[in-house]
Amino acid sequence: MNFLAIDASTEACSVAIKYLEQQFSEYELCPQSHSLRLLPMVDSVLKQANCKLTELDGIIFGQGPGSFTGVRIGIGVTQGLAFSAQLNARGVSTLQAMAQQAYDEKGQDKVIAAIDARMSEVYTCYFEVDEQGIMQAKTEETVLKPELVAQYYSHLSLPAYGVGTGWNAYSALTELKSNNDSPEILFPTAQAMLTIGQVDFVEHSVAAEHAQPKYVRDTVSWKKLPGRE
Known part of the structure; x- marks a missing residue:
């Protein structure tokens, strides 16, 4: 099966595609620029794979936890793309993706x-x-x-x-932690989300309109400021 993966849940912006057993990816540290960079990165990996969105079987997205704004940008882009191509979507945890990187790379x-x-x-x-x-x-x-x-x-x-x-x-x-130095893996990648999300995709995916974030913290930051509890 062929999938696109998208993540904007942290300071990193990441996109990956698996198409006809080939994988291509884009990764960029771009705080505050996710809304500007995400769609061009999607376009780039589609071109590298010589693939149209409608040729895919689904979209995998970073559902958080992470930046409230980043998570929502990633899901908004996912929903728009999934609607346009009539694809289902599956969310993957930001934390699980980093753990997957540690297994795959280390x-x-x-x-x-x-x-x-x-x-x-x-x-x-x-x-x-x-x-x-x-x-x-x-x-x-x-x-x-x-x-x-x-x-x-x-x-x-x-x-x-x-x-x-x-x-x-x-x-x-x-x-x-067992690693003595500063962690080498600081942010998730869409490649790791691709690895996780393609397993049993059909059973765990939802229609585009049901793609939801997982904030973990369910209280928006400003409510915790003094006098606003």
């Missing part, structure tokens, strides 16, 4: 993902690889104060390989 089969969620919090989840080579969540994705993360994972045998921006942002997390 051979790490136990991974903790931690993204800086701002407001002195992190989005985090623990993953282990399954028999299909796909990283699966073994805890709930959650948002926590950094000093509470060790307690959240107290039932696990740690440390594990760390990915994401949270490790550099909050020293309270350091002892939970």
Whole structure:
């Protein structure tokens, strides 16, 4: 099956395509420019694959957690493309995608993902690889104060390989990761989402209008400012 994958949930903007057993991808760190870069990147990978959108079997998108604005931009583009080509869509977790990168690129089969969620919090989840080579969540994705993360994972045998921006942002997390240096994998890629999302796509995909974000934090940031709780 042939798929397009799109992600704009973090500072990175990423697009990948699998068409006739070939893969092409575009990746760019472009904070604040996702709305300008995403469609040109989609157009680029379609041209590289010599493929039309209508020749695909579905679209895979980054559903978060991450930037509220970025997630919504990615889903908006996904919905527009999916509507136009009458394709279904499937969301993939930002955290799971980074864990998948750690397995695919580093051979790490136990991974903790931690993204800086701002407001002195992190989005985090623990993953282990399954028999299909796909990283699966073994805890709930959650948002926590950094000093509470060790307690959240107290039932696990740690440390594990760390990915994401949270490790550099909050020293309270350091002892939970096995890699001594700064994580090499900071942001998700659409290629990793492609790997995850194409497995059982038909069973897990939805019509374009039902493509939804997964914010984890369900309270918009401004509501937590002083006097606005």
